[in-house]
Amino acid sequence: EPEVTQTPSHQVTQMGQEVILRCVPISNHLYFYWYRQILGQKVEFLVSFYNNEISEKSEIFDDQFSVERPDGSNFTLKIRSTKLEDSAMYFCASSVERSTDTQYFGPGTRLTVL
Amino acid sequence: DAKTTQPPSMDCAEGRAANLPCNHSTISGNEYVYWYRQIHSQGPQYIIHGLKNNETNEMASLIITEDRKSSTLILPHATLRDTAVYYCISRALNSGGSNYKLTFGKGTLLTVNP
Numbered sequence: 001e002p003e004v005t006q007t008p009s010h011q012v013t014q015m016g017q018e019v020i021l022r023c024v025p026i027s028n029h030l031y032f033y034w035y036r037q038i039l040g041q042k043v044e045f046l047v048s049f050y051n052n053e054i055s056e057k058s059e060i061f062d063d064q065f066s067v068e069r070p071d072g073s074n075f076t077l078k079i080r081s082t083k084l085e086d087s088a089m090y091f092c093a094s095s096v097e098r099s100t101d102t103q104y105f106g107p108g109t110r111l112t113v114l
Numbered sequence: 115d116a117k118t119t120q121p122p123s124m125d126c127a128e129g130r131a132a133n134l135p136c137n138h139s140t141i142s143g144n145e146y147v148y149w150y151r152q153i154h155s156q157g158p159q160y161i162i163h164g165l166k167n168n169e170t171n172e173m174a175s176l177i178i179t180e181d182r183k184s185s186t187l188i189l190p191h192a193t194l195r196d197t198a199v200y201y202c203i204s205r206a207l208n209s210g211g212s213n214y215k216l217t218f219g220k221g222t223l224l225t226v227n228p
Contacts (some may be wrong), residue, residue, distance in 0.1 A: 029124060033213065033215070035216075042219065043218040045216065045217065056215060102163065106157050
């Protein structure tokens, strides 16, 4: 069964450093998403992406964040200058369509900012 | 999207049916009810979704009341591996708009006991 994959599984970085989290969505999916979950808190939406454009973003997704689909398979989330409060699990998801179609999530990347 | 209300926790004996309730009294006619679960900080896993009719798949059954103000997720024979946080999420059907995100609440922690 096709799955969303994410790398790395765990990323440790120093405050102020740039990080890139990588995702490979399910191959025939067209819509891509990033969510995050701070330890002990809810899963929060960050951004949705379609046709090489951001479709929607949350208040969390400020200028420090960017997304990109650099090739036909990868979908990346970049944090330019990490802060301590960026420490969280980051989940990528993808769906075929947008409206009611099911979003399938990857296993997540645990980001630890020291 | 309509707000959903779930009990914070439930217990179930292994092998018995687990019935997880969800209230969504303000749901509108174009909103689906989705169920996901999250096993110990793994990525959310899709379970099932429905609009008006009851639904069943290999994982679970979804019973939606006739007035659509509440629903119940049924795991027919719970196993220890079903211990997880279960999220009930309402999501609008969109045709050309945005707002494709899933809004997660705190969910119900289901503990399956041996």
